Amino acid sequence: MHFRIFGPVQITTDGTPVEITAPRHRAVLAMLLLDVNRVVSVDRLIEAVWSDAPPSTVRSQIYTCISGLRRLLRRTALPVRILTKAPGYQLLAPADSVDLHVFDRLVREAAAARARSDPEAAADVLRRALALWQGDPLAGVEGELIEAAAARLAERRLDVLEQRFELELELGKHHQVLHELTAEAESHPLRERLWSLLMIALYRSGRQAEALSQFQVVRGRLIDELGLEPGQELRTAERIILTDGAAASIPPPPAPPVSPPAPPAAFSTVSAPYVAPRTLPTDSPHYVGRQTYVSRLHAKLAAVVPHGERPHTPPVAVLTGPPGVGKTALGVHIAHQLYDAFPDGQLYLSLSEKGMPITADRALERMLAMLGVPGYLLPESLEERAALFRSRIADRRILIMLDDAADDAQVAALLPGSSSCGLIITSRWRLAGIPGADVVEVDPLSPQDAIDLLMNVVGQARVLAEPAAALELVTLCGRLPLALRIAAARLAGRPHWSVAQLVDLLSAGERWLDELSYGTLSVRDSLASTYERLPAPTRRLFRLLSVLTVQDFPVWIAAPLLGEAHHGHDLEILVDAHLIDVVRGHGVFARYAMPELVLLYARELLAAEPEDEQHAALDRALAAWLTLAEQAHRREHGGDLARIHGRTPRWTLSDDLVDQLLAEPVEWFDQEHAAIVTAARQAAAHGYAETGWDLSLTVVPFLEARCAWDDWRSTHEAALVACRAQNNRRGEAAMLYSLGVLALEQQRLDEASAHLGLAMRVFTEVGEAHGRALGLRHLGALDHLRGHTDQAISRYEESIDLLRDLGDPVTEADVLCRLAGIMIDRGDRNRAEKLLENALRLVWEAGCRPVEIHIRQRQGDLYLNDDDLERAEMHFSLALEEARLGRNQLAEAAALLGIGIVQHREGLLDQAVGTVEQAHGLGRRCGERTLSGRCRVVLAELFCDTDRIDEAHNSVQQALSLLSQTGDAVWQKRALTVLARVRTHLSPPSAEGA
Known part of the structure; x- marks a missing residue:
């Protein structure tokens, strides 16, 4: 075990405790361990740490x-993870790594041993379970929620301890347990079960008088402190001792009354003898897995057995989850396991009929019939029926299962009034209004449990013969028990089929739901039953959501899909119906996803919609993404002049919503990155060429900062194909230009030249002056890399003139910065300084962070050439800070390289090596060969200065290989100088020198 809560909250690795210094960390870990492998909401964690007074x-x-x-768990290298999973976090850990789970398992093993009449084995297992306790549970963690959990755990320990004492006495070990039993009874002076067991142990040890005196002691305490006489258990123990019959038996827990108390006067005519009803459906012979749920619900529902003071409300478990996830099967399975805990009956009622919910009064009519109430005695009103129902089950131990509940109102009248009853409710909807309910989100089966289900039905040999196909079948079925049972039934009914054959049928896609139907079982029918209960506007949104091909989608997408102002209400109805899931985020940043089988069903429904409606919805959704991307670009890059605009109509979201979403444009893009890339590809694939190229080009600065080269290329190539298909020449030129910039970034100079050259010709043909100005900027960069600096200067100056005429100060500042770089290389310091000052003034006025980073970098280079190390480091540090704020990895690497060179000049050699290696790592991850090559040159210089000649030689060779691919003439010359220096150190001494 690596985690302990039976005592101080503790992590151990190799038997050594790992220190958890922060009290809040211990509290959060405690909450995650109490519900290990289940999601703990952020709100519950907040309550545990701060109770009712959380900070802002x-x-x-x-x-x-x-x-x-x-971080702590990563350092321990334990096989555990903390996942972010709405609405909170989930600690994934092997069950046997947590003492609470081991304890639960051992208690279940003991129960099984006792059931097979092996008390010796049962007692031994319980001793092992109790040995796990090392003190008060959750010790060292404060807070009302934690303390309440600790009290429940302590109560469980006492229950198990009492079971062990019973077994020891049953085995005749009264002498062995007497000392421990005495100590426990004294520690819990009002716990009648312990005192009754102590009395029996004393009597069997020949101490009858002392046993009877203990009865008087505990009786006095109960009267003084609670005003109560001893309960049946203690009185039975006294009677056994007085009649000299203690050797024969241990007093059992108090039994329920044989017959119910007299009914209220209003129902005095109902007096038929009581017969315990047993109306549960048959438990599945192929049931697998779900042990975590079973243990949790067993503990919740079995607590109704009277012991001490009962709670005021019955224990209620609500099983909720998507269609086909196995809620009913789980509820029935648990109900059968609890047969002995509910000797007065088990009632099962489906709250739907032909897919539609039944009324509460109809439900009560059926429940009362199960309880033996004849129809002619049924009251008319709902309230009277509910009162009669509560009266008939009062003080009985009955388990009630209500299957497929529609809402809270439907089950409100069916709630027992007695805490002796237990209630299991299953629902496709998230029911939140039932007092005291433990709401359990039932997830799809684990991959192993899904395979086990297939094996149970199809046969182990058949599944193991095709393990890869079996795993694929499990995935295609979404690990949903309903879909898996259908697939397994089809295979069982066709022994001549291979698993791969069924996989091939399902993989065809369009017939997926047709194949997941067998006899009366149908995934489509299960989904339809939920869909048909939705309000009409929600059904429309459900259908239209399937027009998207994104993996997950934002909350605001409902408005453009529906073509109206929308606040997410229908999305939340779909969440409550388990037709979509919240995958991450909160509020306006919430993101949703539709499970694959549900998506197929939604697309079936969508296919019946007019094509115009489908196209219009997709067009509006794409236009909304474009609007937000454009706004994000404008806020982060100081306007949107530094790019070419398309002519697609925009979909306008409310100003308040846009302000909330784009308060941090970079963070917004990181959340939306995958969806935008997918949306851009979908736009191109569906013929929205103008939207596709506009959206693709708009997000290039964000993709560039993250070195997302593959996304840049794939979106642009798809848009280019669409533009050419529609003869969209302007869009074609924009995509060629941007693909040329991408090739330039990756130092594929010939490809860059071809793309940029073709783009410039088309820009000229269509009269796109802005496109020509942008193209000249990058053709100048291409000339500079190839060493054609005069031509580069000419292109840069032409670009600047055009940009000034067009009123694009952001791009002008970028070109001025590039031109300054050439001046620095040429030694024209004064001109370089003036160019950079002008560029900085322009970006400050526009508020463009990315271009400011490049200017700061060039200013650092300028002062580095002056050997003004203090000012150089200041500018490199400013560039580094801005790069990290904008999450621009390439710019961060360049700034780190500059800082490393400054540290080298200052003689901080070890520090410089670390900084440059960090820059090199970033550059390499981004696939940036020029920057990586420059880092290798500087590292070679540092290695020479620290007499690490072999490392210097290796580094400079790598540098030359990289720089020869990029054509960086200035740094190639610097690398050759280092190589000559290295070879001097490596050459053997001459004869004269010897």
């Missing part, structure tokens, strides 16, 4: 705690 920064502080725990 509470969510960020919870995130800090989670980050700290993740």
Whole structure:
């Protein structure tokens, strides 16, 4: 075990405790361990740490705690992870790594041993379970929620301890347990079960008088402190001792009354003898897995067995989840396991009929019939029926299962009034209004449990013969028990089929739902039953969501899909119906996804919609993404003049929503990155050429900063094909230009030249002056890399003139910065300084962070040439800070290289090596060969200065290989100088020198 909560909250690795210094970290870890492998909501973590007085920064502080725990767990190298999973976090850990799970398992093993009449084995297992306790549970962690959990755990320990004492007495070991039993009874002076067991142990040890005196002691305490006489258990123990019959038996827990108390006067005519109803459906012979759910719900529902003071409300478990996830099967399975805990009956009622919900009064009519109430005695009103139902089950131990509940109102009248009853409710909807309910989100089966289900139905040999096909079948079925049972039934009914054959049928896509139907079982029918209960506007949104091909989608997408102002209400109805899932985020940043089988069903429904409606919805959604991308570009890059605009109509979202979403444009893009790339590809694939190229080009600065070269290329190539198909010459030129810039970034100079040259010709043909100005900027950069500096200067100056005429100061500043770089290389310091000052003034006025980073970098180079190390480091550090704020990895690497060179000049050699190696790592991850080559040159110089000649030789060889691919003439010359220096050190001494 690596995690302990039976005592101080503790992590151990190789038997050594790992220190958890922060109290909040211990509290958060405690909550995750109490629900290990289940999601713990952020709100519950907040309540555990701060109770009713959380600070305003509470969510960020919870995130800090989670980050700290993740770092701690990574250092331990334990096989555990903390996942972010709406609405909170989930600690994934092997069950046997947590003492609570081991304890639960051992208690279940003991129960099984006792059931097969092996008390010796049962007692031994319980001793092992109790040995796990090392003190008060959750010691060292404060807070009301934690303390309540600790009290529940302590109560469980006492229950198990009492079971062990019973077994020991049953085995005749009264002498062995007497000392421990005495100590426990004294520690819990009002716990009647312990005192009754102590009395029996004393009597069997020949101490009858002392046993009877203990009865008087505990009786006095109960009267003085609670005003109560001893309960049945203690009185039975006294009677056994007085009649000299203790050797024969141990007093059982108090039994329920044989017959119910008299009904209220209003129902006095209902007096038929009581017969315990047993109306549960048959438990599945192929049931697998779900042990975590079973243990949790067993503990929740079995607590109704009277012991001490009962709670005021019955224990209620609500099983909720998507269609086909196995809620009913799980509920029935648990109900059968709890047969002995509910001796007065088990009632099962489906709350739907032919896919539609039944009324509450109809449900009560059926429930009362199960309880033996004849129809002619049924009251008319709902309230009277509910009262009669509660009266008939009062003080009985009955388990009630209500299957497929539609909403809270439907089940409100069916809730027991007695805490002796237990209630299991299954629903496709998230029911939140049932008092005291433990709401359990039932997830799809684990991959192993899904395979086990297939094996149970199809046969182990058949599945193991095709393991890869079996795994693919499990994936295609979404690990949903309903779909898996259908697939397994089809295979079982066709022994001549291979698993791969069924996989091929399902993989065809368009017939997927047709193939997942067998007899009365149908995934499509299960989904339809949920869909048909939705309000009409929600059904429309459900259909239109399937027009998107993105993996997940934002909350705001509902408005453009529907073509109206929208606040997400229908999305939340779909969440409650488990037709879509919240995958991450909160509020306006929430993101949703539709499971694959549900998506197929939605697309079936969408196919019946007019094509115009489908196209219009997709057009509006793409236009909304374009609008937000454009706004993000404008806010982060100081306007949107530094790019070419398309002519697609925009979809306008509310100003308040846009301000919330784009408060941090970079963070917004990181959340939306995958969806935007997918949307751009979908636009091109569906013939929205103008939208496709506009959206692709708009997000290039964000893709460039993240070195997302593959996304840049794939979106542009798809848009280029679409533009050519529609003879969209302007869009074609824009995509060729941007692909040329990408090739230039990756130092594929011939490809860059071809793309840029063709783009310039088309820009000229269509009269796109802005496109020509942008193209000249990058043709100048290409000339500079090839060493044609005069031609580069000419192109840069032409570009500047055009940009000034067009009123694009941001791009002008970028070109001025590039021109300054040439002046620095040529030694024209004064001109370089003036160019950079002008460029900085322009970006300050526009508020463009990315171009300012490049200008700061060039200013650092300028002062580095002056050997003004202090000012050089200041500018490189400013560039580094801005790069990290904008999450621009390439710019960060370049700034680090500059800082490393300054540190080298200052004689901080070890520090410089670390800084340059960090820059090199970033550059290499970005696939940036020029920057990587320059880093290798500087590292070679540093290695020479620290007499690490072999490393210097290796580094400079790598540098030359990289720089020869990029054509960086200036740095190739510097690398050759280092190589000559290295060879001098490596050459053997001459004869004269010897």
